[in-house]
Amino acid sequence: MTKEFTYDINQFMWVKEINTFVAxxxxxxxxxEDGLTHPEAFPNMKRQFYIKNYKTGNQRRFRFVKExxxxxxxxxxxETYWQFKSEDGIICSICVALN
Numbered sequence: 001m002t003k004e005f006t007y008d009i010n011q012f013m014w015v016k017e018i019n020t021f022v023a024x025x026x027x028x029x030x031x032x033e034d035g036l037t038h039p040e041a042f043p044n045m046k047r048q049f050y051i052k053n054y055k056t057g058n059q060r061r062f063r064f065v066k067e068x069x070x071x072x073x074x075x076x077x078x079e080t081y082w083q084f085k086s087e088d089g090i091i092c093s094i095c096v097a098l099n
Protein backbone atom coordinates (compact mmCIF):
# COMPACT_ATOMS: atom_id res chain seq x y z
CA MET A 1 0.00 0.00 0.00
CA THR A 2 1.33 3.41 -0.99
CA LYS A 3 1.03 6.14 1.60
CA GLU A 4 -0.63 9.35 0.53
CA PHE A 5 0.73 12.68 1.75
CA THR A 6 -1.20 15.93 1.83
CA TYR A 7 0.20 19.43 2.25
CA ASP A 8 -1.72 22.52 3.33
CA ILE A 9 -1.97 25.07 0.52
CA ASN A 10 -0.82 27.75 2.99
CA GLN A 11 2.68 26.19 3.00
CA PHE A 12 3.19 27.25 -0.63
CA MET A 13 3.74 30.56 -2.37
CA TRP A 14 1.43 31.00 -5.38
CA VAL A 15 2.98 32.65 -8.47
CA LYS A 16 -0.03 33.45 -10.61
CA GLU A 17 1.95 34.63 -13.66
CA ILE A 18 3.45 31.16 -14.16
CA ASN A 19 0.56 29.10 -12.67
CA THR A 20 2.93 27.60 -10.09
CA PHE A 21 3.09 26.76 -6.40
CA VAL A 22 6.62 27.10 -4.95
CA ALA A 23 8.08 25.87 -1.65
CA UNK A 24 11.28 24.67 0.01
CA UNK A 25 11.22 20.93 0.79
CA UNK A 26 12.70 21.41 4.26
CA UNK A 27 9.74 23.65 5.24
CA UNK A 28 6.93 21.29 4.16
CA UNK A 29 4.93 19.42 6.80
CA UNK A 30 2.94 16.49 5.40
CA UNK A 31 -0.35 15.20 6.76
CA UNK A 32 -0.71 11.41 6.56
CA GLU A 33 -3.87 9.38 5.92
CA ASP A 34 -4.34 8.79 9.67
CA GLY A 35 -4.51 12.55 10.33
CA LEU A 36 -1.08 12.81 11.94
CA THR A 37 1.83 14.84 10.61
CA HIS A 38 4.82 13.01 9.22
CA PRO A 39 7.99 13.48 11.33
CA GLU A 40 10.16 14.23 8.26
CA ALA A 41 9.98 17.20 5.91
CA PHE A 42 8.68 16.39 2.40
CA PRO A 43 8.54 12.58 2.95
CA ASN A 44 6.96 11.69 -0.40
CA MET A 45 10.16 12.61 -2.30
CA LYS A 46 9.36 12.10 -6.03
CA ARG A 47 6.09 10.23 -5.39
CA GLN A 48 2.72 11.87 -5.91
CA PHE A 49 1.18 14.08 -3.23
CA TYR A 50 -1.82 16.32 -2.66
CA ILE A 51 -2.12 20.01 -1.95
CA LYS A 52 -5.31 20.78 -0.04
CA ASN A 53 -7.08 24.04 0.61
CA TYR A 54 -8.55 23.30 4.05
CA LYS A 55 -10.73 26.42 3.87
CA THR A 56 -12.61 25.22 0.76
CA GLY A 57 -11.98 21.47 1.06
CA ASN A 58 -10.59 21.34 -2.49
CA GLN A 59 -7.41 19.45 -3.27
CA ARG A 60 -5.24 18.54 -6.26
CA ARG A 61 -2.93 15.62 -6.89
CA PHE A 62 0.58 16.38 -8.13
CA ARG A 63 2.90 13.94 -9.90
CA PHE A 64 6.63 14.24 -10.57
CA VAL A 65 7.60 15.60 -13.99
CA LYS A 66 11.28 16.56 -13.93
CA GLU A 67 14.28 17.81 -11.98
CA UNK A 68 15.98 21.07 -12.95
CA UNK A 69 18.65 23.44 -11.69
CA UNK A 70 18.08 27.18 -11.43
CA UNK A 71 21.17 29.41 -11.38
CA UNK A 72 20.27 33.02 -10.58
CA UNK A 73 22.22 35.61 -12.60
CA UNK A 74 25.53 36.73 -11.07
CA UNK A 75 25.24 34.33 -8.11
CA UNK A 76 27.85 31.67 -7.24
CA UNK A 77 25.15 29.19 -6.13
CA UNK A 78 22.24 27.34 -7.69
CA GLU A 79 19.05 25.61 -6.55
CA THR A 80 17.83 22.14 -7.48
CA TYR A 81 14.08 21.83 -7.99
CA TRP A 82 11.71 18.93 -8.46
CA GLN A 83 8.78 19.90 -10.62
CA PHE A 84 5.36 18.28 -10.20
CA LYS A 85 2.18 18.82 -12.20
CA SER A 86 -1.54 18.40 -11.48
CA GLU A 87 -4.04 16.86 -13.89
CA ASP A 88 -5.33 20.34 -14.74
CA GLY A 89 -1.89 21.77 -15.54
CA ILE A 90 -0.90 23.53 -12.31
CA ILE A 91 2.83 23.33 -11.63
CA CYS A 92 4.43 22.83 -8.23
CA SER A 93 8.18 23.47 -7.91
CA ILE A 94 9.88 22.22 -4.75
CA CYS A 95 13.41 23.41 -3.96
CA VAL A 96 15.27 20.32 -2.70
CA ALA A 97 18.88 21.57 -2.56
CA LEU A 98 21.07 24.64 -2.54
CA ASN A 99 24.26 23.98 -4.47
